[in-house]
Ligand code: SF4
């Protein structure tokens with residue numbers, strides 16, 4: 663996350679976010695409580711939820727949706743619980759990730775996980791080998807696919 667280039671702004675992006683969880687970001691007064699609360703910001707100074715909100719308000723849609731940094735958010739909700747303005751920051755981050763996927767900008771690792779969930783219903787598919795190990799440990803077998811989740815993608 664380098665300097666912000668305002669010439670790249672898309673004025674319709676904020677309108678696109680309005681009505682979604684992103685609509686509340688206008689209330690942000692840049693106190694940086696979210697940054698101080700964020701465990702990712704603590705270990706990676708490049709990750710800054712307040713800056714992502716500012717970039718969204720400036721309409722930097724492409725720069726945000728094509729970025730790797732939105733995927734660093736662990737959805738821990740620490741920022742959202744503490745924001746004095748009641749901004750649903752975590753939900754906003756999730757909304758950005760969903761937009762990035764819809765527009766084809768998800769990174770390869772996320773696309774691979776999506777494919778697994780669509781195909782198997784799980785990120786970590788269970789197979790007969792896993793069930794043999796469970797059996798040895800005295801655990802009951804688990805189903806090898808999860809149709810309820812697969813149906814969500816139909
Ligand atoms: S804590 Fe809330 S008001 Fe403060 S910078 Fe973050 S989003 Fe903005």
Ligand code: SF4
Pocket residue numbers: 696699700701702703711734735736737738739740741742751752755
């Ligand atoms: S939800 Fe995301 S942005 Fe908010 S504190 Fe957790 S990791 Fe940071």
